Amino acid sequence: MSPGKCPHPPWVRIPCKSTLWEHAGLIAATRGDLIFAEACFHRSLTLAGDTATLHRNLADCLRQSARLAEARYHYTRALEIEPQLLHAVRALALISAENSITTRLVR
Numbered sequence: 001m002s003p004g005k006c007p008h009p010p011w012v013r014i015p016c017k018s019t020l021w022e023h024a025g026l027i028a029a030t031r032g033d034l035i036f037a038e039a040c041f042h043r044s045l046t047l048a049g050d051t052a053t054l055h056r057n058l059a060d061c062l063r064q065s066a067r068l069a070e071a072r073y074h075y076t077r078a079l080e081i082e083p084q085l086l087h088a089v090r091a092l093a094l095i096s097a098e099n100s101i102t103t104r105l106v107r
Contacts, residue, residue, distance in 0.1 A: 018048035
């Protein structure tokens with residue numbers, strides 16, 4: 001691969017910039033394309049490293065996909081980075097409440 005070239009297929013016309021991948025993920029999630037959104041957030045995390053916002057966005061995407069254990073991990077990671085991130089606190093509380101209701105319904 002030549003220097004400065006993005007290693008992604010030509011159909012992905014997004015430069016190797018973390019913020020652009022994050023924004024692409026947000027747009028994809030808004031449009032309901034959670035698979036592409038998740039891929040974008042993972043790519044952004046790879047480029048930027050751990051940030052609370054990226055973990056929160058990825059967790060939101062995973063929660064919408066009903067992948068609650070993975071979402072919980074990323075909300076928790078966001079809170080480790082930024083303990084005052086209220087969105088993550090609320091989301092974890094909702095996941096716990098949803099798990100509690102599901103558990104009662106199954107019994």
